[in-house]
Amino acid sequence: ETGVTQTPRHLVMGMTNKKSLKCEQHLGHNAMYWYKQSAKKPLELMFVYNFKEQTENNSVPSRFSPECPNSSHLFLHLHTLQPEDSALYLCASSQDSFRGGTEAFFGQGTRLTVV
Amino acid sequence: GIQVEQSPPDLILQEGANSTLRCNFSDSVNNLQWFHQNPWGQLINLFYIPSGTKQNGRLSATTVATERYSLLYISSSQTTDSGVYFCAVEHAGANNLFFGTGTRLTVIP
Numbered sequence: 688e689t690g691v692t693q694t695p696r697h698l699v700m701g702m703t704n705k706k707s708l709k710c711e712q713h714l715g716h717n718a719m720y721w722y723k724q725s726a727k728k729p730l731e732l733m734f735v736y737n738f739k740e741q742t743e744n745n746s747v748p749s750r751f752s753p754e755c756p757n758s759s760h761l762f763l764h765l766h767t768l769q770p771e772d773s774a775l776y777l778c779a780s781s782q783d784s785f786r787g788g789t790e791a792f793f794g795q796g797t798r799l800t801v802v
Numbered sequence: 803g804i805q806v807e808q809s810p811p812d813l814i815l816q817e818g819a820n821s822t823l824r825c826n827f828s829d830s831v832n833n834l835q836w837f838h839q840n841p842w843g844q845l846i847n848l849f850y851i852p853s854g855t856k857q858n859g860r861l862s863a864t865t866v867a868t869e870r871y872s873l874l875y876i877s878s879s880q881t882t883d884s885g886v887y888f889c890a891v892e893h894a895g896a897n898n899l900f901f902g903t904g905t906r907l908t909v910i911p
Contacts, residue, residue: 689847724843729806730888730901743897775843779899785833785892791899793837793845 690714693778693794700768701802708763708797710778718784719761720791721753724775736761737784768801775799804829804893808902815879815909823874823905825889833892834865835899836874840885848874848887879909 691712700706712719721733735743736755750772752764761778778794785791805828815821825834836848849856849863851872856863860879865872876883886906890899 689844729903730890730899732898735897745898777843777845785897785899789833790835790847790850791890792847796843796845798843 689792689794691778691780691792691794693776693797695797696795697798697800699800699802700765702768702770704768705764705766707765708776708778708799710761710763710794712759712761712778712780712792712794714780714782714792716780716782716792717758718781718789719755719758720779720781721761721763722777722779722793724777724796726774730777733763735784742784765799768799770801773799773801803896804831804891804900806889806891806900806902808887808889808905810905811903812906813908815907817879817881817909817911819879819909820875820877821879821907823876823887823889823907825872825874825891825902827870827872827889827891829870829893831867831870831891832894833899834867834872835890836863836872837888837890838883838885839888839904845888876907879907881909881911883907884909 734753754762781789781791837845853867886904890901
């Protein structure tokens, strides 16, 4: 148990569906992140939120839409995805942004399959 | 961007054996972490070690920041140690953890 919880653990969706991934952290951290892990590729940063404000968007297509209503919750809204978007999506949190040298904690991930 | 290389890419051990995993990085870093990803995808924190040496049970890690590498030592390996080990670094100002491609460890009984 890392203190970061993601739901659902598995998701299968069609290309025309709309779904959302949820992340909640119980660590009192100020920064939250979405990462994508595809087969045969290193983990890639997607979005960074610090104190609820988006500070990084790593050239992510607009079919991925993040939302951070407060410092404890982070969502990733998905719509009109492509099969190549199938991957493990990982949420992380840290006390402060990585620039300050801070430890990151990850959730269990959501394994997404787009059919 | 910064390059993070891990070696070896794959490692098979007999239960009880010791091993050393290596992480090389191409530039100075403010932050370095080692993670273990279990078969279900969970990334488990092993060490937060931007410099120096730390030990936690059968695992220990050393980072020599001036020479741009870190080592993870696993002693008396167990089957539950199987999985992928990742090194991740924060490169000054990037506000991102850059991950290596990992070392896949398989411990056989």
